[in-house]
Amino acid sequence: MSTSTTGDAILKLDGVSKTFGGLKALTDVSFALQPGEVVGLIGPNGAGKTTLVNVVTGNLRPSSGSILFEGKDVAAQKPHEAARRGLARTFQIVQPFPQMTVLENVTAGALFGGGAASVGDARDMARTSLDFVGLAPLADRPAAQLALAARKRLELAKSLAMNPKVLMLDEVNAGLNSSEIDGALALIRSIAERGVTVLIIEHLMKVVLSLSKRLLVLHHGQMIADGPSREIVADERVIEAYLGQKYAAKLKERHHG
């Protein structure tokens, strides 16, 4: 069931396009997220997923279309405004403050994005969020010394300290091994349980299936599907986009034969 017509969406994109010179990275993308929803956004490499996040968080201006956050058009916002509004994101390529400690990294999130009254308050909020993601033992390490899985957790802790309303996770599982992925998924689940609206971006379909009941599929910059996960994974166009036409045809034959 598509929810893009409901009025009280927390985030609503309407006809959003983004072109880079001649390249159409996003074409007429529309969807809406309801408060508290956990939605997966999938699509092959180069589909425009990161561009979509960048457009929503003000890192890029959409070429056309509107972006409503809590009913307000935010298409022209700057990244720091998005952060303060409660639109947090993690970067596909993790972006720590490398020479600061893990605690300082998260403190920055709490202080500037999370509305902490003072540096001291922000530090307390940061500790809570480090406990939550299980990074408390590494609090005093410089961020640059962390292994990849811990760095991804750090990104999560930093975004959490910002008290986000909508959290967009751009391939937080990429590069992790399967046990690390399980840990990250458990963590994302507990973030969602706090009522945060989560958009999980992945190019691997199976990772998101365990988390989200609803999937959005982006292909060549177009939203080719939006609906319950079960239906989406059986959708021919989605299988085609992922596995190629030939393979999709074979799969179909097997199903019918």
Added chain:
Amino acid sequence: MKSGPLAYLLLAAGILVLATTPLYADNYVVRTAAIVAMYGALATSWNFIGGFTGYPSFSTAAFFGLGCYVGAICQRAGVPMIAAWLIATLMVGVFAALLGAIILRLRGHYFAIGSIAVVEVCRLVVSSWSSLTGGGDGLNLPLLHWPPEELMRFFLFVMLGILVLSLIATFLVDRARLGFGLRCIHQNEDAAAMVGIDTTRYKVAAYTLSAIFCAAAGAAYASWTGYIDPTESFQILMTVKVPVMAMLGGAGTLAGPFLGAAAFVLLEEVFWANFLDWNRAILGVVIVLLVFFLPGGLLSLHLRRRAKSGGAA
């Protein structure tokens, strides 16, 4: 980057030594002390944009030179000396904020080049606007009819005052939201915006802070020397020297820029007297050594040794 107890000790001792020179030293030494204090203030100012924020600014001489001229023009118009300094500080601060909003869009080398161009553009404008600035002939300021010792002592304390104010500002910024945000920008500007830092506003604040103490020092310097001209006021050499001083002592630390300035001016005085022709060559060598061997400044030597012995224990 935090200054250790040794740095604070050196800082306090340094200021004390400078402040007491009139009690036991001759006029030449007191003059050198005033110059140390002045460069200390300039380097401490640069630290806001160059050290905290990591933007390699070469605008110091522009702010200093404009401070000289605004102060001089005000004084010639009959404004009392100290009021003229305050006006110069305020006006150059506003100028830096407006300019910063434009050139802080540049990053890295582009910003460095843009910031050095500001010095040249200011110098050209000041030398061409003869009706206001006297052009290449320069401007005379109202003379202070004080005995030489008294004059020297007065300006030593003025420069020390500006230095101390710049240090207090550094101390406060370092502990506040602003300092934290600037250090985040230094480390990763995109990530800084992503956590909610208004990076443009923060950078403009840092650039403005880096300007106001330079302007105050410039205005005071103009009153001190009684005469200014465009080449003296807008020196490319000063604009390069000041960041080198700050890096020599340790950019991004509270005490480092002042200590670097003190070390540099004293070295220069020694070499200036003895090896006049070698002065610039020596500056060049200092820069090369700094870049290759001491990116954290002299104070980092001490910290590094401490870290090493701490690790072995």
